[in-house]
Amino acid sequence: MPTLFIPIHMRRFTGGAERVEVEGATLRHALNQLAERHPAVMDEIVQGDRIRPGLAAVVDGEQTVEGLRAPLKPASEVHFLRPISGG
Amino acid sequence: MTIIEQPKEYKVIGTRPIRHDGLDKVIGKAQYGADLKLPGMIWGALTRSPYAHARIKRIDTSKAEQAPGVMAVITGADMPVAEAIEIETGEEVTNLAHASDKLMARDKVVYKGHPVAAVAAADQNAAIEAARLIEVEYEVLQPVLTVDEAMASGAPLVHEDYAGKDLGEETRNTNVADHFRHETGDTAAGFAQAAVVVEREFELTMVHQGYIEPHNATALWKSDGKIEIWTSTQGAFGVRSSVAPILRVPETDIRVTPLEIGGGFGGKIPIYLEPVCAVLSKKAGRPVKVVMDRKSVFEATGPTPGGRIRVKMGANDKGDITAAEVDLYYEAGAYPGSPVGAGAMCALACYRVANARVDGYDILVNKPKTAAYRAPGATQAAYAVESVVDEICQALGMDPLDFRLHNATREGDRRADGPVYPRIGNLEQLQALKDSEHYRTPLEREGADGRLRGRGVANGFWFNGGMQSCVTINVNSDGEVGLVEGSVDIGGTRASIAMQAAEVLGLRAEEVHPVVVDTDSVGYTDMTGGSRTTNATGYAAYLAAQNVIAGMKERAAILWESNADDVEFEDGVFSSKHDSELKVTFKELAAKLTETGGPLAASGSIRQRGSGGGFGSHLVDVEIDPETGKVDVIRYTAAQDVGKAIHPSYVEGQIQGGATQGIGWALNEEYFWSDQGVMENSTFLDYRMPTALDLPMIDAIIVEVPNPTHPFGVRGVGETPIVAPVGAVANAIHDAVGVRLTQAPMKPQRVLAAIKEKNGNGA
Numbered sequence: 001m002p003t004l005f006i007p008i009h010m011r012r013f014t015g016g017a018e019r020v021e022v023e024g025a026t027l028r029h030a031l032n033q034l035a036e037r038h039p040a041v042m043d044e045i046v047q048g049d050r051i052r053p054g055l056a057a058v059v060d061g062e063q064t065v066e067g068l069r070a071p072l073k074p075a076s077e078v079h080f081l082r083p084i085s086g087g
Numbered sequence: 088m089t090i091i092e093q094p095k096e097y098k099v100i101g102t103r104p105i106r107h108d109g110l111d112k113v114i115g116k117a118q119y120g121a122d123l124k125l126p127g128m129i130w131g132a133l134t135r136s137p138y139a140h141a142r143i144k145r146i147d148t149s150k151a152e153q154a155p156g157v158m159a160v161i162t163g164a165d166m167p168v169a170e171a172i173e174i175e176t177g178e179e180v181t182n183l184a185h186a187s188d189k190l191m192a193r194d195k196v197v198y199k200g201h202p203v204a205a206v207a208a209a210d211q212n213a214a215i216e217a218a219r220l221i222e223v224e225y226e227v228l229q230p231v232l233t234v235d236e237a238m239a240s241g242a243p244l245v246h247e248d249y250a251g252k253d254l255g256e257e258t259r260n261t262n263v264a265d266h267f268r269h270e271t272g273d274t275a276a277g278f279a280q281a282a283v284v285v286e287r288e289f290e291l292t293m294v295h296q297g298y299i300e301p302h303n304a305t306a307l308w309k310s311d312g313k314i315e316i317w318t319s320t321q322g323a324f325g326v327r328s329s330v331a332p333i334l335r336v337p338e339t340d341i342r343v344t345p346l347e348i349g350g351g352f353g354g355k356i357p358i359y360l361e362p363v364c365a366v367l368s369k370k371a372g373r374p375v376k377v378v379m380d381r382k383s384v385f386e387a388t389g390p391t392p393g394g395r396i397r398v399k400m401g402a403n404d405k406g407d408i409t410a411a412e413v414d415l416y417y418e419a420g421a422y423p424g425s426p427v428g429a430g431a432m433c434a435l436a437c438y439r440v441a442n443a444r445v446d447g448y449d450i451l452v453n454k455p456k457t458a459a460y461r462a463p464g465a466t467q468a469a470y471a472v473e474s475v476v477d478e479i480c481q482a483l484g485m486d487p488l489d490f491r492l493h494n495a496t497r498e499g500d501r502r503a504d505g506p507v508y509p510r511i512g513n514l515e516q517l518q519a520l521k522d523s524e525h526y527r528t529p530l531e532r533e534g535a536d537g538r539l540r541g542r543g544v545a546n547g548f549w550f551n552g553g554m555q556s557c558v559t560i561n562v563n564s565d566g567e568v569g570l571v572e573g574s575v576d577i578g579g580t581r582a583s584i585a586m587q588a589a590e591v592l593g594l595r596a597e598e599v600h601p602v603v604v605d606t607d608s609v610g611y612t613d614m615t616g617g618s619r620t621t622n623a624t625g626y627a628a629y630l631a632a633q634n635v636i637a638g639m640k641e642r643a644a645i646l647w648e649s650n651a652d653d654v655e656f657e658d659g660v661f662s663s664k665h666d667s668e669l670k671v672t673f674k675e676l677a678a679k680l681t682e683t684g685g686p687l688a689a690s691g692s693i694r695q696r697g698s699g700g701g702f703g704s705h706l707v708d709v710e711i712d713p714e715t716g717k718v719d720v721i722r723y724t725a726a727q728d729v730g731k732a733i734h735p736s737y738v739e740g741q742i743q744g745g746a747t748q749g750i751g752w753a754l755n756e757e758y759f760w761s762d763q764g765v766m767e768n769s770t771f772l773d774y775r776m777p778t779a780l781d782l783p784m785i786d787a788i789i790v791e792v793p794n795p796t797h798p799f800g801v802r803g804v805g806e807t808p809i810v811a812p813v814g815a816v817a818n819a820i821h822d823a824v825g826v827r828l829t830q831a832p833m834k835p836q837r838v839l840a841a842i843k844e845k846n847g848n849g850a
Contacts, residue, residue, distance in 0.1 A: 005505050008268045009255030044255070053173040061506040062796075065553075065694040079505040082267070082428030083175070084550050086617025087296075087353020087459040087806055 002030050002076040006041070010080070013041035027057060027078065028068040045080060056083040098658075099589045100799055103736045104596040106582040108347075117347045120303035120319040121378050128305065129158055131360075131367050131377040132214035134204040134221040135387060136196035139232070139453040139764025140243065141225035143194055146204060154217040156209035159370035163193035163203070166366060167335045174332065181357075185422040187333045189456055190362055196225070197245055197421035198455045199765050200386030207367040207375045230453035230764040234394050234416040237262035237450045245421055245451040264423035265449040269431060269504040277410025277442030281401025283482040289471040291831045292393040293418065293758035296460050297748070297776050300349025301384050306364035307374040312336070315374075316343045316361050321351045321575055322614025323606050326358055333362045344605040345575045352748070353459025354389050356614055385769040389458020390758065392418035392425045394450070396471040402479050408494045410442040411435055411503075415468060419449045420456035429550075430464030433810070434472055435503045436548035437513060437702065438494045443503040453764045459616065461745060462549040462806035466752065466813055470831060473545035473814030477821065487544045487818070488521045491704070495546075512728025512792030512802075513702040517546065519790045520704045520726040530708055539711045540721070541823025546704040547810025551803030552617030553695030553796075556624035557610025558631045560588060560599075562687040566674025567598040568635070573612030574624040576603055578744075578805060579737035583621040584628045586733050587799060591632035593659025593673055610692050618803030621733055622794070623695035629798050630691025639676055642683040646671065698794045701807040703727035705746060705815040711823050716839025718754050718820060720781075725811070726788035730802025735789060742787035742808040749812025751777045757832050 001021040006014050014020060020037070024030030035042040044052070050067050051057050057064045058079040064070035072078070111117040148160045169187035192201050204221045208214035231237045231245060242262055251258040253266045278284055304318040314336065320326050323343040331338040348355060360377045367375040379388075394417040401410045413434045417427035431447040480487045495513045502508065520526060530542045561569040570588055574580055585599040592599070612624065640654040643661040647654075653664050661676060663669035671679075680687050708722040725742050732738040755775040759768045768774050793800025813831055821827050826841035 007255075008270060009252070012255060053175050058506050061509050061699075062696045063553075065696060077505075077507065081432065081504060081506075084429050084432070084552065084617070085353075085426050085459045085463050086429075086550070086552050086619065087351075087356075087461040087463050 001074060002072040002078060004030060004034055005077065005079045007080050010041055010044045013044060014038045024072055026068070026072060027059065027064065027070040030072055030078065031068070054083065056081050097590055099586045099596055100731065100733050101735065103734060104582065104586070106579050107585060107601055108576060108581050119300060119349060120305065120317065120346045123305050123317050123346065123376065125305065125307070125374045128374040128376055129207050129209055129371060130211040130214045131205055131207045131364055131375045132211070132218040133202045133363065133377065134218045134223070135383065136192065136199060136201040136203055138196060138225055138227050139199045140228040140230035141196050142228060143192060143196065143203060144224040144226055147222040148204060150220040150222070151206055151217040154213065154220055156213035157206055157217045158209070158373065159207040159367045161205050161366050161370060163191045166191050166362065167333065169333045174328065181329060182423070183332050186329060189422055190359065198387070198453055200383060200455065202363065202387070205363050205367055207371045231262060232452055232454065232760060232764050234418060234448070234450045234452065237452050245453055249451070262451040263448055264419055264451055267447050269445045270443070271501070271503055272442030274410045274412055274442045274444050278401045280403055280409040282404040283479050284399065284401040285475045285478045285482065286399040287475055287827070287829055289396045289474065289829045291467050291470065293390045293454060294460070294752050294756045295385055295390040295774065296350070296352035296354040298350025298352060298354060301379040301381060302355070302359050302388060303376070303378040304360035304364045305374055305376040306361060306368045308365050308369035313340045314365050316341065316365070317346055318343065318361055319348050319355060320345050321348065321355045321577065321616050323573065323575070324611050325356060325614050326361055327606050329358045330361050330365070334365060342605050342607045345603060348575050348577055351577055352461045353463055353616055356616055357389055357458050359388055381771065382769045385774065386766055387455055389456055391460035391463060392420070392457045392467070394418050394467065396467060398471045398475045400475045400479060402483060404483065406483055406485050406490055406493050408438055408440050411440045413445045413468065413472065415446065416448045416450060417464065417467070418452045418454060418457060420452065420454045422456045423449055423451065425449045425457050426459060426464030428464070430468040432502065432504045433465035433548050434468035436700070437491070437496060437546040439496055439500050440503055445503055461748065461809040465547065465549055465810045466749060469545060469547050469810045470813040470817060473811065474817050474827065477543070477818040478827065488517060488526065491546050492517050492521070509699040510792065510795055511699050511702065512790055515792050516702050516726045516728040516790040517704050519788050520544070520706055520724065523706065523724050523726065523788060525706055525722060525724040525786065534710045537713060539713055539823040540708065541819045541821065542706070542708050543815045543818025543822055544704060544706050545811040545814030545818060546702065547807055548700055548702050549618065549806040549810055551622065551698040551701045551806070552619035553623050553697050554613040554617065554619050555694045556612045556627040557690060557692040558584070558624060558627040559609060559688055559690040560631045560635050562635060562677050562680060564678050564680060566677040567600065568592065568594065570599050570601040570628060571604055571609050572601060572624055573604065573609040574620045575615045577615050578741055579734060580615060580620045580624065583733040583737060584625050587625040588628040588632040591629055592635060610690065618701065618805045618807070622698055622797055622801045622803050623693060625733065625801055626695050626797055627691040627693045630693060631689050634689035634691060635687065638687045638689055639673065642680060642687065643671055643676055645683040646679060696796050698730060698796065698802040701728060701802050701804065703742070703807040703811055705811040707815045707819045709816065709819040709823055711820065711838060713842055716835035716837070716842060718833065718838060720750055720783060722783055724786040724788065725808055726790055727804065727807055728790040728792045728802065729804045730794040730797065731791055731800035732789050733799065733801060738789055738804050739787040741804045743785040745805070745808025746785050746812050747777055747782060749809045750782065750816060753813040753816035753831060753833055755832050755834055
């Protein structure tokens with residue numbers, strides 16, 4: 001199952017869980033699964049139909065280009081990091 | 088050049104053609120913002136706050152309005168009120184209310200140079216004189232100028248109504264805009280396994296990108312409600328998407344034309360003048376142009392933060408790093424959004440650290456809002472981490488490059504902030520530096536007249552972005568092509584993008600004619616920055632060129648009355664798979680476009696992924712005058728994995744430029760502040776940047792570990808080379824004088840004080 005890594009500042013919404021394994025062929029499906037267990041965390045990650053500004057979803061080491069539609073593999077890892085500012 | 092994997096031989100890529108824009112720039116014909124002249128154009132000037140922190144009690148514009156030649160005067164009250172929402176502009180997240188307030192204060196000024204009013208007049212001098220006639224009554228407030236002052240109990244608040252975040256919890260009455268943490272493993276257990284633990288604190292001051300060309304903008308608010316903007320920017324589309332919500336007009340009503348840019352390094356991603364010029368233009372009914380002076384550039388644009396960094400690192404007697412803790416306290420400036428997030432992700436990125444904790448603090452101070460500067464946030468962190476790594480090497484008696492190679496991250500390793508590395512070239516570039524003639528040549532320890540010599544190394548990481556780009560290629564009847572792109576050319580990207588198209592099309596680089604156009608004339612393209620342009624816009628050019636080839640195959644098929652599937656293309660020649668007599672060159676076929684269906688143009692667009700990141704290690708020899716503390720760099724070598732060097736000269740130039748800026752940061756550059764938050768050295772005479780006379784040749788070693796997500800393996804180059812220099816110079820100074828300098832810049836008085844202290848005559 002894909003693994004969602006929960007940032008430290010969101011763990012108060014996941015009962016302290018650092019990582020959560022969820023079913024889901026896309027990031028949206030996986031987050032919906034996460035929300036069933038930990039509803040409050042969704043507002044921290046999603047705004048409307050997209051990843052919240054100021055947050056980047058990183059799937060298997062790469063920032064997603066598909067947003068919530070990002071495909072996930074059974075062994076995928078998803079991290080939620082701050083977007084990178086470049087010069 | 089060290090080539091790790093070479094998938095195929097190229098005809099254009101890897102060569103060194105003359106850049107397409109070179110001649111115009113050399114002979115002064117390139118059009119920069121200050122050169123722009125439009126019919127009926129008038130000039131604008133801004134009135135700026137003399138205080139770093141003050142409440143605006145009253146603004147009287149009456150004298151300015153009566154001044155000769157004045158056609159418009161505005162204050163914050165004339166600017167639309169932007170919504171307090173966050174938008175993404177390229178790589179950055181911008182709070183619109185903050186972005187608007189930064190352009191023109193309404194109730195309170197929060198940094199010296201904060202605009203409070205603006206004037207448009209018939210000529211530049213009239214505008215400047217009228218701006219001086221605007222009377223502003225201030226209630227001066229105590230500024231907060233350092234991260235420690237800002238975090239102190241009872242500190243004055245930069246923004247009284249601002250809600251900060253502490254590990255996700257909302258906080259009030261604070262200057263700490265954000266505090267976040269990355270953590271992996273168990274640092275206490277890791278330190279318990281260590282044979283050596285080093286802990287130090289470091290301080291840095293604000294540093295500016297130091298681009299030669301000042302910010303400028305010209306705007307025309309037309310009678311049909313549409314707005315035209317000409318500006319010096321790293322990203323025209325970012326300007327459009329920032330200006331539109333601030334002025335509350337639809338994006339499609341704004342056209343932004345990027346003019347040539349005289350340097351940016353991240354500092355020309357944010358907007359400063361465009362909405363002000365537009366509002367002045369609306370009021371005056373004419374195009375309005377503003378060009379900043381150097382003082383305004385220093386005081387009121389976006390430098391990179393100073394701050395304080397604590398690093399604690401442990402290693403066992405085998406040389407394995409067992410644990411690390413990093414606390415980064417970065418100045419955001421007067422609005423939230425320092426690059427501490429990136430700094431936190433880069434801090435330990437070069438090393439395998441199973442037990443790590445990194446805390447980042449984004450701290451409001453009464454200084455200009457910080458902006459991106461080449462690998463933003465990474466250089467500060469690397470200075471601290473690489474200094475501590477150096478101390479551990481000495482404590483363990485290990486060669487500094489052997490230690491870095493031993494602990495170097497590689498494919499499959501997990502970063503402290505979580506993600507696992509794809510294919511990266513950290514090991515390869517470190518090994519290239521170790522194999523360099525410079526590293527293999529022992530340093531003569533004493534220079535002339537008793538000068539002290541030392542050698543230092545440091546490693547650095549930057550992500551190298553991908554993002555969105557579009558390119559259109561138009562085939563001309565003479566067989567050459569026009570390449571239309573939206574990427575502003577800062578570092579030779581016209582050439583590097585055109586070369587990728589030329590490689591696909593079987594043309595010479597000179598036969599591809601790149602042009603950078605406005606926001607109505609090409610598809611959305613993110614900024615030139617984040618080391619992404621040769622990667623992503625180059626990829627878009629590759630796709631556009633592939634589409635041209637597909638179109639040309641159809642034309643050849645029409646010519647030969649066959650199917651496009653029967654046509655193949657190699658080395659600039661289309662040929663039939665079934666009839667070896669049927670061949671036509673790209674140029675010959677281009678001449679027949681009219682008779683085979685008409686003009687041919689094709690586009691490519693991409694939202695490119697990242698590159699896996701770029702690593703670069705630097706080696707520096709310094710010579711120090713023990714009488715004055717002046718540090719001279721006498722030899723410098725930098726190795727970097729760039730994926731694939733499309734144009735090696737420009738790759739070398741990027742590495743040399745990054746190293747040079749880093750050396751300036753290490754030795755001289757700083758915002759020198761008064762106790763009231765006034766920058767005391769806001770000229771290039773007093774803000775000391777290195778020149779060619781200050782430095783030796785910087786040898787660049789290009790290492791090529793191809794990026795698997797790019798058709799030619801491009802990884803990006805521009806930012807990584809500024810990450811390592813400050814740490815490398817600090818380590819070299821320590822090697823020379825035996826004292827660890829924990830404050831940057833390591834200017835002569837600090838070095839001299841350290842030498843005296845070591846010799847026991849510090850008083």
